[in-house]
Structure formats: C-alpha cells, structure tokens
Amino acid sequence: MQSAVLVNLSYIVASILFIFGLKMLGRADTARRGNMISALGMLIAVVVTLLDRQIIDFKWIAIGLAAGAVIGGTAAKLVKMTAMPEMVALFNGFGGLASLLVGWAEYQKILAEGWAGYLMRNTGTIQNFTSTAIILAILIGGVTFTGSIYAYLKLAGRVSGRAKVFGGQRLLNIMVAALIVAAGIAFVTTGAGPNSYSLFIALVILALTLGFLAVMPIGGGDMPVVIALLNSMSGLAAAAAGFVIANNVLIVAGCLVGASGVVLTIIMCKAMNRTLGNVLFSGFGATDAGAGGTAMEGELKPISASDTYYVLEAARSVVVVPGYGMAVAQAQHVVKELGDLLEENGTEVRFAIHPVAGRMPGHMNVLLAEADVPYEQLVEMDNINPTMPSVDVAVVIGANDVVNPAAINDTASPIYGMPIIKALEAKTVICLKRGKGTGFSGLENQLFLLPHTRMLYGDAKNSIQSVVSEFKNA
C-alpha cells in the first residue's frame, strides 16, 4: 500500500514537470530547459514505475529499454535537420503503436484470468469502461501508427508525396469507419471475453487500415497539418491506454499532448486558410496542374547565375523566401553564406518565413538556425508583407504555393484565400527551381510568369553556390 502511494505521488510530480516543461517549450529563452524538465519528469515516471509491486520480472524490461534507448538515441543523433519531419513522424508512429500494444497486453491479461478475477484484482474498474478504453487505445494508436508511417514514407520520398485519390475512396473510408464502430460496439456488448478475440483482431486490422487510408488523399504540402494532428493523436492514444490501466500520469501527459497538438493543428490550418476537414478529405493537389485555375499566359524568363549576381549586387534590400526546395537541396548553408556576402556589400537581408513553408510547422526556422542565420533576420509573414513593395529583390528558393499570387487573385484556384508572402510585390523576383514542372501541390504558379520575374533553374544549392562564387570573384 505504502509503495502505491509513493508511486502515485511521484506521478503527480512527473505531471507537474510535464506541464512546466510544455509551458517553457513555448518560449524561446526557456525552451531548452523546458525540454530538460519534461525529460526529468519522464525519468521520474519510468523509475517509480519500476518500483510498482505489479512488476515481477525485469529481464524483458531491461532488454526493451536498452534496445529502445540505443535505437532512438542513435537515430536522433544521426538524423539530418532536413529530415526532421519524417523523423518526428516515425517517432510519433512508434508511440501510437506502443499505446495500441499496451491496450492489447491488458486484454491478454483479462483473457488469461477472466473478467471476474481481473475486476477483483483491480477494484474500482468496470468491465464496460475498461473494454471501451481498450478499443479506443487500439483504434487511436493503430490509426496513429499507420498514418504516421505512411506520412513518413511520403516525407522521406519512399512513396510519392502526391495525394492519392481513387473512385469511391471516401465511401471506402466511411465504410471502414462504420465497421470499426460496429465491431467496437459488438466487442463491448459481447463481454470482451475469449469469444470476442476475433472481433478484437478485426478491430486492430481495421484501425491500421484506416490510418493508412486517411493519410492517402493528403498531399505533401498539407503535411504540416497532418504531422501536427498525428502528434495530437499519439497523445490521445496514450491517454486511452491510461484509462485502460487506470493510470493518472498517462492520462494527464497524454491529454496535454493531445490538446497542444490540436492547438498547433489549428494554427497550421489557419495559415493555409483551410478547415481541417478540407485538409483531410479534399484530396488537395491530386488533380493535375491548373485544375480549376485560370489558364495562364506569359513565358518563363530564365536568368544566369552571373546575371543574378549583378541584380543582387545592385540591390539595397533582399528578401529570401525559403521553401521545401531549400530543404531538399540542403541549401541552407550556402544561402547563409550568400546572405553574409550581401550584408558585407551593404544590402539589407531578411528571410520571410511562411508558417507552412516546408513539411512541418517551423521547418524553415530549424534549417536556417542550423546554418546559424541570426534570429532577427527571420521575419514572419505578417510582418514582412507590408514592406514588400520597397524590397528590391525577392529570392524565392524552392517555395511555390506560399508565394503563389493565385491565392490572392484567382477565385477558381484551390488555394484561393490562403495567406501568402507577397514576393510578387518586390521590384524583381528571382525564383530558384529545379525544373519547369509544378510544385508539390501540382499547381501552376503565376508568379513565375510575371514580367519582373526571372527563373534561375537548377539545383538550389548549386545555383546559390555559383552566385556566391561570382561574388567572391568580383
């Protein structure tokens, strides 16, 4: 009894540390300490759990902890900053699957000792409550797992990042969801005993299928929203697992993550002027270029690296608009070098960061921080836009939708209404692009066709490198 009180008191301490940690993560000057504090909370939670009298065998615990720590630690140390979105997606998926397995393990225990014995041992639990919680942990955890893994594959480029839609897709998803509800109700009402085992397995499979199907119609450009949402769901899965084993620290921590993930998801949706439903179900970007958009006239005007140098050399203020292309080309370091050269030349250099640039929230900030770009040079969209007309040159590096004027002036465009960085208002626009194709979302970009836009074709890193060498040779 004494140890149970100690364990629960320690869980309260851990919860408090999580709360402080999260709070501090939200502010630049305290973020790193906040992360440490939340890690300390986790350490306390793990250590006191090992004191729990339920635990009788430590062999597999030791093996599991060691294997997980080595794998997780190594992956986290080695991952490149550009690959951060897929790494977070992968970790997230593992957390979801772990919650699913916690629910499953508890079900196995119930099967082994029967409900009567189980309820006797766990006083205060109710059969229907526990079996419902098991279903929720399986469901949320399963969807989080396959959804995250599919998002990981899309982000890592292992499968096409395009949205995949097919006829009857929505109907299929609704059917799978309906099957889950039906099987879940059947599982609980039939007593969640040994006879329900096949129902249980069916639920696991259905949940895994749904996660996969749900992420399928979501295109690469919408990934920031998906990652934020999956993050939230992994927290809710942990909370559901907490209800299964009646553990308060799982419920508190899981729910905190669930709620904060929802807040981030909403921020991301607002930044694209779309509703969550639209992001999840519209199959955005699946159709081919120009779908619904007005046909465009004009031609693409290429520019050479040396001409780019002359334009930049003469500019008094330059705004760099980075996008996913910069991450793909790993160009952040040469971009920083170019920025330094321009500053030495007396040019004002700023970076315009769109909230959904890249593949996860804050992606560009992380990359530019890695390259040592000072924070004051990073300007958020709402602050940079009023100053755009006075900017001499806007350099768009691998960004597409976030600078597409169709969002302002083409009511037929799918991205109409999305706030953009108004690169088009700069006196000259130089767009770095790998080829003439459309971007991740598959939309044509009118910006490229404007009279004052020049296209610098090629790999972003090589292109910037040549401009840098022009500077150095001059």
Next chain:
Amino acid sequence: MELILLVFIFVLAAFLGFELITKVPSQLHTPLMSGSNAISGITIVGALLAVGSAGSQTINIVIGTLAVVLATINVVGGYVVTDRMLAMFKKKEGAKK
C-alpha cells in the same frame, strides 16, 4: 481508483493543454512538436507494467517487450532530437553580436 476521477483529470488536462500552448512563436513550432511527441511516449509506463507483469505467456511477453522498445524509442529519440534542435537556436543567440 475511481473511474470518474480519471475522466475528471482528463477533462482538466485538456483545458490545461489548450491554455499552455497559445501564441507560440513559429520558430518554436518544430521543437514544441517533437518535445510534446516525446511526452506522448509516457505510454512507456503502461508498457513497463505490461511486460513486468506478463507472466510466462509468450504472447504477453512479446507484446509487452515490443511496446517497451517502441515507447523507449519515442521517448529517448524525441527528447534527444528536440534538445539538438534547441541547442542550435541557443548557439545562434550566443553568436550574436
């Protein structure tokens, strides 16, 4: 433990979560996400209890151990990667003139 108390805790934690994360500068969105992702690895507590009390049934041991491995990857990886990112932010501030 009283179940209704657990639901009560859940609801309060939800409101707390919404209040904690408002007006986060976009610079911190990625670390915040990976940091909270690490917290969601709290399910490791459930995994430890599961495998520690698994008994001798093979399937229970397999499920429990797999859960511990996955949750540990989530926790350790999540915290380490978040710290790496935040260290970059910090270094940059130190390098400021």
